[in-house]
Amino acid sequence: MIIRNTRRFYGYLKKDFTLLVKRKKYMYLTFLLPFLVGILFLLMISPSNAKIKVGVCDFDNTDYSTKLIDGLSNSFDVELLTGENCALELVNSIKTRKRSLGIGIKEGFSEDINNLEQTNIVVYYDNTDIAFSNLISWKVDVSLNPYKTYILDKFNQELKSKVNSIRTNVDVALELSDNFNTINSRIRQIDSDLKKIEKMQTRFLIEPITTIQKPIYEGQSMSEVGIAFIFPILAMFIVLMLSSTSLIYDKKTHFTTRVKSSTSLFIYLISKIVFFVLLTILQFIIILILFLSFGAKYQYPFLDILSMLVLIGVINSLIGIIIGIISDSEGVALLFSLIISFPLMLLSGIFSPLQAMPIVAQFLAKILPLYHEINLVKSVLFFNAGISSAIVITALILFIITYYLVEKRVN
Amino acid sequence: MIKKGFFVINIMIQKIKGIFNNIHLKKPLFAHSVKYAYGDQQVLKNITLGIKEGKITSIIGKSGSGKSTFLKLIAGIISNKYDGKILIFGKSRFFKKSKLGFVSQDLAFIPDLSILDNIKICGLNYGISEERAVKKAKELMKLLRLEEKLEKKPTNLSGGQKVRLHIILSLLHNPRIIVMDEPFVGLDFSNRRLLWHFIESMKKSRKSIVLTSHLLTETQEHADKLVILKDGKIFFNGNLESLKNKLKIKFIFEVRFSYLSASNLKEIKKYCDYREIDILEKYQNFMMFGIRSTKTRSALINLLEKLKLIYQEVGFREPNLDEIFLKA
Numbered sequence: 001m002i003i004r005n006t007r008r009f010y011g012y013l014k015k016d017f018t019l020l021v022k023r024k025k026y027m028y029l030t031f032l033l034p035f036l037v038g039i040l041f042l043l044m045i046s047p048s049n050a051k052i053k054v055g056v057c058d059f060d061n062t063d064y065s066t067k068l069i070d071g072l073s074n075s076f077d078v079e080l081l082t083g084e085n086c087a088l089e090l091v092n093s094i095k096t097r098k099r100s101l102g103i104g105i106k107e108g109f110s111e112d113i114n115n116l117e118q119t120n121i122v123v124y125y126d127n128t129d130i131a132f133s134n135l136i137s138w139k140v141d142v143s144l145n146p147y148k149t150y151i152l153d154k155f156n157q158e159l160k161s162k163v164n165s166i167r168t169n170v171d172v173a174l175e176l177s178d179n180f181n182t183i184n185s186r187i188r189q190i191d192s193d194l195k196k197i198e199k200m201q202t203r204f205l206i207e208p209i210t211t212i213q214k215p216i217y218e219g220q221s222m223s224e225v226g227i228a229f230i231f232p233i234l235a236m237f238i239v240l241m242l243s244s245t246s247l248i249y250d251k252k253t254h255f256t257t258r259v260k261s262s263t264s265l266f267i268y269l270i271s272k273i274v275f276f277v278l279l280t281i282l283q284f285i286i287i288l289i290l291f292l293s294f295g296a297k298y299q300y301p302f303l304d305i306l307s308m309l310v311l312i313g314v315i316n317s318l319i320g321i322i323i324g325i326i327s328d329s330e331g332v333a334l335l336f337s338l339i340i341s342f343p344l345m346l347l348s349g350i351f352s353p354l355q356a357m358p359i360v361a362q363f364l365a366k367i368l369p370l371y372h373e374i375n376l377v378k379s380v381l382f383f384n385a386g387i388s389s390a391i392v393i394t395a396l397i398l399f400i401i402t403y404y405l406v407e408k409r410v411n
Numbered sequence: 412m413i414k415k416g417f418f419v420i421n422i423m424i425q426k427i428k429g430i431f432n433n434i435h436l437k438k439p440l441f442a443h444s445v446k447y448a449y450g451d452q453q454v455l456k457n458i459t460l461g462i463k464e465g466k467i468t469s470i471i472g473k474s475g476s477g478k479s480t481f482l483k484l485i486a487g488i489i490s491n492k493y494d495g496k497i498l499i500f501g502k503s504r505f506f507k508k509s510k511l512g513f514v515s516q517d518l519a520f521i522p523d524l525s526i527l528d529n530i531k532i533c534g535l536n537y538g539i540s541e542e543r544a545v546k547k548a549k550e551l552m553k554l555l556r557l558e559e560k561l562e563k564k565p566t567n568l569s570g571g572q573k574v575r576l577h578i579i580l581s582l583l584h585n586p587r588i589i590v591m592d593e594p595f596v597g598l599d600f601s602n603r604r605l606l607w608h609f610i611e612s613m614k615k616s617r618k619s620i621v622l623t624s625h626l627l628t629e630t631q632e633h634a635d636k637l638v639i640l641k642d643g644k645i646f647f648n649g650n651l652e653s654l655k656n657k658l659k660i661k662f663i664f665e666v667r668f669s670y671l672s673a674s675n676l677k678e679i680k681k682y683c684d685y686r687e688i689d690i691l692e693k694y695q696n697f698m699m700f701g702i703r704s705t706k707t708r709s710a711l712i713n714l715l716e717k718l719k720l721i722y723q724e725v726g727f728r729e730p731n732l733d734e735i736f737l738k739a
Contacts, residue, residue, distance in 0.1 A: 254519035261486040261513035262537050262584070407490050 025328065029335040036339060040346045043361040050359045051077035052139070054101040055093055057086035064110035068121070068147050068209075072103065075143035087124070091216050094126050095383045097375065100355045101125055101136065104214075113151060116158075116196065118203040120210045127215030128225040128378045132353035139356075140211050151208040162193045217382045224296040228381065229350040231287045232312060232373035235280050237341055239316035240323065243276050244333035247324025247410075256410045265406050272321065273399075277313030284309055304380045307387050311395055312373050318398040319369070325405045344370035369394065438501075439464050439510070439588045439619040440485065445495035447477075447484060454480045456643040458495070462588070465617040467610060469630045471736065472640035478623040479516065481640070482592045485621070486513035499588065509538065512586030516593045518577045520565045527561035529580060537584035544583045551579040555609055571602040578606075589613060591622040595629070607633055627732035639736070654735055660689060660701035663734050664708050665725035666715070668696040675718050682714050691737040699737075701730065 020027050054076040058065045072078050079099070081089055090102030102124030112119035121144075125136045169186040217225065250256045259268045288298075319340065327333035347354070347365035354365050365371045372391050379385040440462035447455040454477045462468050472478050483489045485497055487504055499507035520529045527545070534544020545561075552558065555575040559568060565576055574597065582589065591610075595603050603626070610620055611633065624630050630637070631651050639647040639654070647654055655661065679698070683690055688711060689701035702708055708727060715722055 253521055254515060254517045255521060257488055257513070257515045257517065258519045258533060258536055258581070260488045260490065261511070261515075261581075262508055265490075 023332075025332045026335070029332065029339060033335065033339050033342070037342045037346070040343050040361070040364075043358055043364075044346055044352050046358050048356055048358045050355070050357070050362060051075070052101060052355045053077045053079070053099045054103055055079050055081050055090045055099045057081050057090060057102070057104045059086075059107040060105045060109035062110040064113055065105045067150065068105060068109075068144075071147035071150070072143055074146070075139070076101070087122075090124050094124055094216050095379075095385060100132065101140075103140075113154075113208065116155060116200045116204050118201055118208060118210060120212050122214050123211045124214045124216055126217070128217050128228055128382050129349060129353070130225060130229065131349055131351060132355055133215075135353045135356060137211065137213060144209060144211070148208055152205075155204075155208070159197070162197065166190050166193055223294055224291065224298065225378075225382065227287060227291050227296065227298075228374055228377040229348065231284055232370055232377055233345060233348065233350070234287065235283050235312055236316050236344060236370055236373070237337075238283065239276050239280060239313065240320045240337040240341060241334060242279065243272065243317040243320025244323035244327060244337055245330045246272065247321050248327060248330050248333050251324075251410065260410070265410065266403065269321070269403055269406055273314055273317050276317035276320070277310050280313030280316065281309050298381050299384055301380065301384060304384075304386055308376050308380045311376065311387065311391055314395045315369050315373065315391075315398060318395070318402045321402050322398075322405060325402075325409045344368050347371065348374055350374075438462060439499065440621065441496075441498045441501075442481075442485065443496040443498070445481070445484065445493060445497060447480060447489070447491075447493040449480075454643050455484070455493075458640075458643075458645055460638060460645065460648065462619050462621055463635075464587075464619050465614055466635040467614055467620045467622070467633055468636045468638060469634035470621065470623045470638045470640060471625075471627060471630065471732075472623075472646075476640040477643040478640055479592050482513075482590050482621065482623060486511060486515075486590050488513070488515070509584060510586055511588045511590060512582045512584065514578050514581045514589065514591040514594050516596065518573055520573075520577060520580055522564065522566045525562050525564055526559065526576060529565060529576070530561070530583065533580040534583045539584050547583050547585060548579055551582060554612060555579060556605060570597055571599060574598055574602070575606075578609075587618055589618055589620045589622075591620065593623055593625070595624055595626050603629065627736050631732040637732070651732060651735075654732075655730070658689075658701070658735055659687070659703050660691075660730050660735055661704060662702050662708065662727060663691070663730045664700040664702050664711065664727050666698055666700075666722045667725050668698070669721040671696050671698075671720065675720060678718055679714065682711075686710060691734060697725075699734070701734070701737075 020030070052075075054072065056069055056072065056078055058069060058080060069078060069080065083089070087102075087104055090099070090104070093099045094102055104122035104124070106120070106122070109119050109121070123136065123140050125133060127133050169190050173183045173186045247256075250259075256265075256268075259265060320337070323333050323336040323340070327336055343364070345351070347357075347361060347368060348370045349365065354362055354371075357365070372388075372394070376387060376391055380387065438461045440460075442458055442460045445455055445458040446453070458477075458481060470478050470481065480489065484493055485504065487508060497504050499510050504511070521532065524532070530544050530548040531541040534541055534547075537544075539547075552575075555578065557572055557575045557579065559572065565573060568576060574594070578591075578594065589610075594606060598606065607629065610622070613620060622630075622634075636650060637647065637654060638645060647657060649657075676693075680690065682688070683700070686707060687703070688707060690698060691701045692699035700711060702711065
């Protein structure tokens, strides 16, 4: 009895292992998924040599500000901008993702320091980039530390020189007690030095320079920007899985045979895309209602929003259909969807700031569609910047590839 | 003079070509020099075949002979590049797909939707209105005796009913050419009879039917034309009588031996080669011979007696298509 049951147990186990080996796509995907996700995760958390691109507007233009820019260059890839519209140019370059950060050094920056008063610099950043926003104040503060030490050293030296000056003046005053005018002048000098020390702020001692953070999106709350991440991720997940399994279903039920025998697959493909675009629009409406009910406020450029949803729907459904073409079962299609979704999510910049990742990870992220979909939503909903032609071209190329594959590989 | 002669010959050739082309234009289906390969493997080698209106053409052949591939090419299921031409009423199949109804070997319906929804969706797929599709479906259901509630799901139908529904869904657009790939698979005798009646009724309404089947005995009763594919080529194209003549098998002679030694078998084979007798089947002590005349039978019996073999004559009769097919 025990031997028979052991044989049965072994038989069932053997069946599953043999199937895993024979169904090669299952096997590859089972091993590929942990391998791929593991590698990407390690890339994400690896220390990065990549320098964040920073634009600096120096309105002070003194030795102090130059010294500050030199200090920043150790941590960032700094580019000095000039001109009256320097700040505006900075903001626009962040919106278009040419730079990740902007720093403005105000006029009178060095005067404040000379007067031993706390001063500040303005940091422009993309507050719609959630993970990067959380990182940036820390990153700028850390980069300013050497400069702060330099300022405090300078202050310390000045303080000592002032004390020396007071001591000298007192000594001179004692020696020249017969000359009233000289004494008077020396005492005035002492008084001036003492006034300067009296005027000194505690804040200056603690923190000679503060950063004023200027988010480029002036929304009501941070929760508003979350839609730029959650919607593309959800849309991708759902549409990828539904469109890939939908094609498998049509293949399995031989509906595609019927389509091919009666018409060209072009109409079939278009109708599938339209269906998933409509699903994408529905998902957007649901998420939008949720965000609005939590107090979010957006601008509504209707045509741009529609184009954005169409593009996201088209790209996701086409990727899903390609998965459906190369998969032979719904299980394989789901695994493929996961294989694609996981890296896309890890490299989307929602969990970890892309700017802090190694260059390889940044390159990978920028060729993957989710990164562009997130930026598309941000452009349309927050910056009113319209739609880039690159994403339209991507959708077109994807369509051509998918149509070719559908014609060749379906049936 | 010679030039003039060439000129006249040229005109005649053009005229003949024109007539030839017109014949093709009139034919519902015409395949000309069709070649197709799966990778390096040549599946169809230079197939030329015309299908007449209101006739049943049966394409038969062993597994892997290229029957299904040929039908799929006709129906446009295989859209990869192929050599040659496939014309439907004289035009490329791409422009005339609506004239063709393809009944695939695999049942094609949406199992999660009701029969009615399947009918409507399939009708729309063929470019006809839902109402027209339902009307046509009811008509076909009557012919195929599928009297089920339209709200039922196809998964709740029996095997035979599923096949009938599949056929109905393939013919909703009232095509003039019906291409059926193994339509009888999995059907019991009564369902097969019903389907043959249906095919005959389609033939009466001037539809051209092309089908493949392994049930050769049934096929020979109904098909107007037999096309035998062998290794991707047309081995035979005609009716049963001309096939019998071609293969020179007039009778089937079957015997069962009590014992048949290897040396005896060798002798029989040698004799059969000499007398052009076909050994159609040999299984253990059973042998089936394809012979041309009663005289050949007597000669064969003489040989068996000469070899002192103990045997029992199982049959001596006219061959059916299955048996002829053994030689092909």
